[in-house]
Amino acid sequence: MSFKLRSSNWFGKKGKDGFIYRAWMKNQGIPAHEFKGKPVIGICNTWSELTPCNAHFRELAQSVKNGIYEAGGFPVEFPVMSLGETLIKPTAMLYRNLASMDVEESIRANPMDGVVLLCGCDKTTPSLVMGACSVNIPTIVVSGGPMLTGKYKGTDLGTSDVWRFDNANRSGEMSDAEFEITEACMARSQGHCAVMGTASSMACMIEALGLSLPENAAIPAADSRRKVLAHLSGMRIVEMVRENMLPSDILTRKAFENAIMANTAIGGSTNFVIHLTAIAGRVGVPLTIDDFDTGLANIPLIANLQPSGKYFMEDLFYAGGLPAVLKELKQFLHNDCITVNGKTIAENYEQHNSYNENVISTVSAPFNKQSGVIVLKGNLCPDGAVLKLSAATPALMQHTGKAVVFENIEDYKARIDSAELEVDENSILVLKNVGPKGYPGMPEVGNMGLPKKILDKGITDMVRISDGRMSGTGFGTVVLHISPEAALGGVFALVKNGDTITLDVKNRSLNVDITEDELASRKELWTAAFTPASRGYTYLYQSHVEQAHLGADLDFLKGMSGSEVTRDSH
Numbered sequence: 001m002s003f004k005l006r007s008s009n010w011f012g013k014k015g016k017d018g019f020i021y022r023a024w025m026k027n028q029g030i031p032a033h034e035f036k037g038k039p040v041i042g043i044c045n046t047w048s049e050l051t052p053c054n055a056h057f058r059e060l061a062q063s064v065k066n067g068i069y070e071a072g073g074f075p076v077e078f079p080v081m082s083l084g085e086t087l088i089k090p091t092a093m094l095y096r097n098l099a100s101m102d103v104e105e106s107i108r109a110n111p112m113d114g115v116v117l118l119c120g121c122d123k124t125t126p127s128l129v130m131g132a133c134s135v136n137i138p139t140i141v142v143s144g145g146p147m148l149t150g151k152y153k154g155t156d157l158g159t160s161d162v163w164r165f166d167n168a169n170r171s172g173e174m175s176d177a178e179f180e181i182t183e184a185c186m187a188r189s190q191g192h193c194a195v196m197g198t199a200s201s202m203a204c205m206i207e208a209l210g211l212s213l214p215e216n217a218a219i220p221a222a223d224s225r226r227k228v229l230a231h232l233s234g235m236r237i238v239e240m241v242r243e244n245m246l247p248s249d250i251l252t253r254k255a256f257e258n259a260i261m262a263n264t265a266i267g268g269s270t271n272f273v274i275h276l277t278a279i280a281g282r283v284g285v286p287l288t289i290d291d292f293d294t295g296l297a298n299i300p301l302i303a304n305l306q307p308s309g310k311y312f313m314e315d316l317f318y319a320g321g322l323p324a325v326l327k328e329l330k331q332f333l334h335n336d337c338i339t340v341n342g343k344t345i346a347e348n349y350e351q352h353n354s355y356n357e358n359v360i361s362t363v364s365a366p367f368n369k370q371s372g373v374i375v376l377k378g379n380l381c382p383d384g385a386v387l388k389l390s391a392a393t394p395a396l397m398q399h400t401g402k403a404v405v406f407e408n409i410e411d412y413k414a415r416i417d418s419a420e421l422e423v424d425e426n427s428i429l430v431l432k433n434v435g436p437k438g439y440p441g442m443p444e445v446g447n448m449g450l451p452k453k454i455l456d457k458g459i460t461d462m463v464r465i466s467d468g469r470m471s472g473t474g475f476g477t478v479v480l481h482i483s484p485e486a487a488l489g490g491v492f493a494l495v496k497n498g499d500t501i502t503l504d505v506k507n508r509s510l511n512v513d514i515t516e517d518e519l520a521s522r523k524e525l526w527t528a529a530f531t532p533a534s535r536g537y538t539y540l541y542q543s544h545v546e547q548a549h550l551g552a553d554l555d556f557l558k559g560m561s562g563s564e565v566t567r568d569s570h
């Protein structure tokens with residue numbers, strides 16, 4: 001090996017310091033030759049029984065270790081903060097940046113030459129990648145894989161059905177008992193959500209960026225090939241250390257553009273916009289919200305997956321996986337982008353094909369000509385807002401309606417099913433104060449369930465607008481990530497019941513019809529509707545979080561601080 005291993009600053013030292021570094025490894029029963037002179041590979045593990053999507057990660061880590069040993073490296077597994085989407089309150093997004101700090105500092109502070117990131121549930125992917133990028137040592141991602149497709153009374157189920165079942169339950173169409181039975185039918189194996197929700201979108205993002213081995217995104221968690229991929233990733237990270245292949249070598253502007261195109265073709269989550277922007281901010285690649293407006297790029301929906309389509313991640317894998325999707329996009333992609341295995345993205349997809357045209361179709365015969373995220377601007381959202389085309393209702397793409405305003409999520413919950421609520425199917429539901437600072441943490445509440453009186457009419461979609469996010473499993477004509485958020489006191493904060501709002505997708509605009517004089521008088525009476533936290537992480541978060549269109553990272557975390565440790569206390 002012609003270069004000095006970073007870990008040799010610990011294990012290769014002479015005298016007292018080296019003694020201490022080595023002795024306290026030997027107490028684990030590890031012989032000196034295992035960690036002396038070999039690439040030391042951290043396995044950053046988000047295993048937690050409170051993150052059910054990642055609860056199988058101890059087994060996965062063992063497969064990674066086997067690969068690292070086989071390639072002549074030395075694995076060291078370490079825990080980091082794990083963010084379970086379903087259980088953590090008030091929202092996992094509040095802690096994405098905190099987890100990224102944990103990852104960054106854990107990697108930099110310890111004797112690692114390379115790192116394997118075990119990612120699964122939604123926020124565990126961006127938080128780990130953001131943290132590792134800020135250190136910039138050789139990094140490979142192993143995703144945990146999706147659950148097997150849910151099964152219920154002869155039909156397939158996934159997380160998106162939760163919203164449908166909830167509507168059916170609230171309208172009386174589905175009994176409480178039946179509603180409960182479907183819980184176990186939907187989540188019937190290890191792994192993350194089986195639809196093209198945020199976790200699956202993040203796994204596809206990683207593969208399209210080139211940060212994982214090919215096929216990483218779609219192999220089901222319960223499929224033995226997931227462990228094979230983990231083993232091979234363990235082998236490859238040792239080589240990456242020897243080649244000094246860094247995240248900054250892979251994460252170029254072109255790689256980010258590839259990820260945006262892939263997310264469009266698969267009907268990926270709107271959360272992708274925020275997380276990819278935050279990752280770009282860590283590696284210093286200029287990426288703005290306008291780069292995400294893929295509606296004009298003519299990339300259609302070619303993966304038929306819920307919530308935009310019919311099938312599940314398991315079906316995507318059997319149909320050829322993400323490589324087959326990327327191959328179909330070859331006319332759009334930057335095919336020369338290098339990936340973690342040292343091959344280009346084109347070399348990686350070349351051997352793959354779609355084996356089921358019901359799941360992966362062609363660009364010339366897509367499932368939906370319109371796909372991806374569009375970016376709206378206007379007096380309601382001067383810095384931008386997003387809408388997922390493939391999940392929206394075409395008839396609502398040009399729509400003017402009267403605002404029905406909820407000042408916060410509690411207000412929404414208290415009044416949405418009230419018989420007194422003045423609303424009809426042409427109304428536009430507006431939810432304020434669910435943005436990064438105002439909530440705080442920007443929860444996934446933007447796809448508000450429709451009022452009961454609207455559901456009772458058989459209506460299934462309305463235009464909904466908020467400064468919050470939407471679960472990647474959600475759907476509907478839902479405008480999200482309004483920036484600046486209501487907590488900052490912009491025009492969005494001043495909207496009242498009965499105001500006329502116009503959504504114009506073709507012209508990418510979202511405006512409210514209020515005169516300047518009226519806005520000025522409302523602004524004089526406006527006060528922020530949130531109480532800032534006075535201590536702890538939430539105080540730090542509210543003081544430093546940026547707006548959604550910038551990735552909602554903490555302002556002081558942007559960029560890299562590298563892997564060097566200059567002080568040594570021993």
Ligand code: FES
Binds near residue numbers: 053197
């Ligand atoms: Fe973990 Fe959906 S709850 S991925």
